[in-house]
Amino acid sequence: MFGYTSSAQVSSDHNSRSEKKIDSILKLMTLEEKIGQMTMYNGSWDLTGPPGTVSAKDKFEKLKNGKIGAMLNVTSAEATREAQKAVMKHTRLKIPLVFGYDVIHGYKTIFPIPLGESASWDLELMEKTASIAAKEASAAGIHWTFAPMVDVSRDARWGRVMEGAGEDPYFNSVVGVARIKGFQGDDLSSAHTIAACAKHFAGYGFAEAGKDYNSVDVGVYELHNSILPPFKAAAEANVATFMNAFNEIDGIPATAHKYLQREVLKDGWNWEGVMVSDWGSIGEMIAHGYARDKTHAGELAIKAGSDMDMESSAYEIGLKSLIEENKVSMALVDDAVKRVLRLKMKLGLFEDPYKYANPDREKAEIYSESHQEIARDAARKSIVLLKNDTLQTDKSPLLPLKPDQKIAVLGDLADDKDTPLGNWRARAERKSAISLLEGIKNAVDPENITFARGPQFVIDNLEEGKRQFLWPLKFNKNDTTGTAEALEVAKNSDVVIITMGENAYQTGEGRSQVDIQINKVQKEFLKKIRKVNPNTVLVLMNGRPLNLSWESENIPAILETWHLGSQAGNAIADVLLGKYNPSGKLPVSFPRSVGQEPLFYNQKNTGRPYSRNTVTFSGYTDSEKSALYPFGFGLSYTSFKYDNLKLSDTTMTKNGKIVASVEVTNTGKKDGEEVVQLYIRDLIGSLTRPVRELKGFKKILLKTGETKTVSFEITKNQLEFYTANKIWDVEPGNFRIGIGNDSRTKLGAKFQVLE
Numbered sequence: 001m002f003g004y005t006s007s008a009q010v011s012s013d014h015n016s017r018s019e020k021k022i023d024s025i026l027k028l029m030t031l032e033e034k035i036g037q038m039t040m041y042n043g044s045w046d047l048t049g050p051p052g053t054v055s056a057k058d059k060f061e062k063l064k065n066g067k068i069g070a071m072l073n074v075t076s077a078e079a080t081r082e083a084q085k086a087v088m089k090h091t092r093l094k095i096p097l098v099f100g101y102d103v104i105h106g107y108k109t110i111f112p113i114p115l116g117e118s119a120s121w122d123l124e125l126m127e128k129t130a131s132i133a134a135k136e137a138s139a140a141g142i143h144w145t146f147a148p149m150v151d152v153s154r155d156a157r158w159g160r161v162m163e164g165a166g167e168d169p170y171f172n173s174v175v176g177v178a179r180i181k182g183f184q185g186d187d188l189s190s191a192h193t194i195a196a197c198a199k200h201f202a203g204y205g206f207a208e209a210g211k212d213y214n215s216v217d218v219g220v221y222e223l224h225n226s227i228l229p230p231f232k233a234a235a236e237a238n239v240a241t242f243m244n245a246f247n248e249i250d251g252i253p254a255t256a257h258k259y260l261q262r263e264v265l266k267d268g269w270n271w272e273g274v275m276v277s278d279w280g281s282i283g284e285m286i287a288h289g290y291a292r293d294k295t296h297a298g299e300l301a302i303k304a305g306s307d308m309d310m311e312s313s314a315y316e317i318g319l320k321s322l323i324e325e326n327k328v329s330m331a332l333v334d335d336a337v338k339r340v341l342r343l344k345m346k347l348g349l350f351e352d353p354y355k356y357a358n359p360d361r362e363k364a365e366i367y368s369e370s371h372q373e374i375a376r377d378a379a380r381k382s383i384v385l386l387k388n389d390t391l392q393t394d395k396s397p398l399l400p401l402k403p404d405q406k407i408a409v410l411g412d413l414a415d416d417k418d419t420p421l422g423n424w425r426a427r428a429e430r431k432s433a434i435s436l437l438e439g440i441k442n443a444v445d446p447e448n449i450t451f452a453r454g455p456q457f458v459i460d461n462l463e464e465g466k467r468q469f470l471w472p473l474k475f476n477k478n479d480t481t482g483t484a485e486a487l488e489v490a491k492n493s494d495v496v497i498i499t500m501g502e503n504a505y506q507t508g509e510g511r512s513q514v515d516i517q518i519n520k521v522q523k524e525f526l527k528k529i530r531k532v533n534p535n536t537v538l539v540l541m542n543g544r545p546l547n548l549s550w551e552s553e554n555i556p557a558i559l560e561t562w563h564l565g566s567q568a569g570n571a572i573a574d575v576l577l578g579k580y581n582p583s584g585k586l587p588v589s590f591p592r593s594v595g596q597e598p599l600f601y602n603q604k605n606t607g608r609p610y611s612r613n614t615v616t617f618s619g620y621t622d623s624e625k626s627a628l629y630p631f632g633f634g635l636s637y638t639s640f641k642y643d644n645l646k647l648s649d650t651t652m653t654k655n656g657k658i659v660a661s662v663e664v665t666n667t668g669k670k671d672g673e674e675v676v677q678l679y680i681r682d683l684i685g686s687l688t689r690p691v692r693e694l695k696g697f698k699k700i701l702l703k704t705g706e707t708k709t710v711s712f713e714i715t716k717n718q719l720e721f722y723t724a725n726k727i728w729d730v731e732p733g734n735f736r737i738g739i740g741n742d743s744r745t746k747l748g749a750k751f752q753v754l755e
């Protein structure tokens with residue numbers, strides 16, 4: 001009417017123009033060219049899975065012949081340009097390649113591992129670090145990251161717990177969406193943003209016994225209520241791609257799971273992106289005992305909705321004959337190809353296939369000073385203070401450290417410049433992190449610091465150039481060399497900072513463990529040090545929840561620092577010295593024993609939740625059943641009081657709303673941030689419901705003495721679940737809420753949802 005078009009109109013015109021263009025390209029394509037678009041090869045520059053058999057030379061030939069539509073692990077402006085050039089120069093249709101890479105927690109500037117960063121409970125921060133990772137990766141020609149992993153992971157034995165946001169479905173959803181927004185920004189065609197990938201669809205985090213790649217056996221209700229919510233949130237946030245998973249679910253490999261990929265994701269959620277297989281997961285269906293050969297595997301995968309084959313060559317080998325023999329319809333292939341072309345179109349690659357690979361930007365933007373500052377901020381916000389006792393000798397807590405104390409810095413990880421980078425560190429330079437020792441030396445008079453390593457716990461047994469990602473670590477089991485010197489240093493210091501935990505490559509893919517305690521040599525060392533100096537602060541560096549039963553009983557102060565990335569040491573020093581008041585909260589339960597795993601706070605009540613002084617209840621006879629450090633837990637250098645929990649009403653309708661509010665006061669002597677957490681329990685359902693579920697949180701800053709009222713809106717979104725009727729719905733009845741500073745919340749109230 002006024003002669004202008006609304007932005008919705010512009011984008012729908014744009015979409016229909018793109019769709020027309022996609023259709024016209026599709027019409028020009030031969031079957032071989034279509035299959036090429038559905039094929040992804042590793043670039044040989046880097047290996048994140050079992051090496052394939054196709055040589056670099058042969059891959060180059062395939063590129064020139066249009067047999068490859070996507071590559072992974074090609075990582076520099078120069079290398080991506082070279083591969084792109086082969087395609088643009090030699091192929092008939094000049095459809096640009098798309099380059100994918102595992103940019104999981106940074107490209108060269110490394111942020112905390114995802115589990116660690118989740119402990120910040122700071123969504124804006126996570127969005128920001130993902131956007132920086134995208135900026136650095138895109139400068140090097142990367143268009144697409146295989147992140148975020150949104151697998152709910154409840155088992156500390158599973159090595160990949162480090163890669164996600166822990167055990168809670170809601171938390172994984174909001175963290176996943178923040179990361180997707182960070183990677184993709186508002187405009188995928190910008191040269192600073194990259195496509196994200198929600199992975200691994202689905203159930204990978206539920207591997208039996210925490211053993212990587214293992215079978216998963218969950219029912220359809222558990223699937224929808226506990227595993228799928230973060231994926232649904234990702235689809236709603238327009239994540240450009242999904243990756244399927246290595247595991248089977250109840251006998252069906254996820255890669256061939258039609259119900260998941262077609263019925264739920266593509267048809268049910270109307271999602272239009274690309275489903276890429278995991279590395280070799282189509283071919284692995286042969287080992288699963290589900291496919292006879294690669295052709296059969298390809299048939300199962302395409303029918304189920306896998307659009308792109310990463311490193312199996314199954315589509316390349318079998319799709320043509322499957323079409324010719326009418327076993328697979330061309331419509332399925334066309335749909336997959338259109339999804340791939342759509343992704344390339346959205347990334348702007350048809351306009352300029354080289355626009356991402358920019359050597360000038362690569363030099364100027366990657367690892368810049370401003371990125372380091374954000375890495376430091378992200379790292380200190382991810383640290384969780386687990387314990388901080390008051391010593392008898394001096395009535396103050398051990399942390400923060402006091403000025404002019406003589407500090408012993410001990411342990412194999414203290415001067416380790418590599419471990420803080422964690423696993424999945426993309427293009428980080430080996431040994432490029434600020435170590436804890438360097439961080440402390442930067443912060444206090446180096447004269448006050450004495451370092452002694454003590455025994456080594458991992459033997460660096462790798463030949464130069466051999467990728468650590470793929471190879472097992474070798475542990476020191478009995479060599480105690482270095483202990484005597486460290487004991488002397490500890491004796492002569494006011495306070496001991498001792499580092500323990502896991503090597504960078506102790507968690508991550510293929511790094512499942514049955515023992516989740518600190519390794520024996522380290523632990524014996526810790527015991528000896530504790531004896532000679534009770535003022536011992538344990539600084540943990542690890543990628544999974546550990547069993548800290550002994551440590552929590554015997555060590556007065558414990559700081560969980562995960563693998564914090566490029567700026568680890570400076571960030572830890574900020575917290576140790578009180579320049580930053582710790583605010584992190586655990587995104588996973590820390591157990592008392594590995595025997596409790598899988599351990600998660602949002603369990604079911606069972607029919608026998610309590611002990612009436614007999615053994616016949618749901619628990620253990622040799623351990624308490626609760627976590628040692630529960631989900632949501634983390635201390636501060638100040639203290640907070642929760643009071644006056646109020647509900648705006650005690651009844652609501654299904655589509656109505658109640659507001660819950662609580663007063664939080666900083667009762668300590670330092671300003672500090674607090675994560676106020678809302679939990680809800682649906683008391684009776686058509687299916688049994690968890691004892692409590694996180695449904696909201698707010699991170700607030702409170703000055704000493706200050707009180708703030710924090711409120712949460714409770715609507716359908718927080719109350720619905722996948723019911724016995726197989727729909728998402730709110731069931732009328734009684735609900736209980738709890739608000740507090742961890743999943744044990746003491747303040748509670750009840751309300752009712754009316755018929």
Ligand code: BGC
Binds near residue numbers: 048102146199278509
């Ligand atoms: C992992 C994926 C990863 C892929 C490509 C696989 O082994 O499971 O998460 O994105 O390799 O590196």
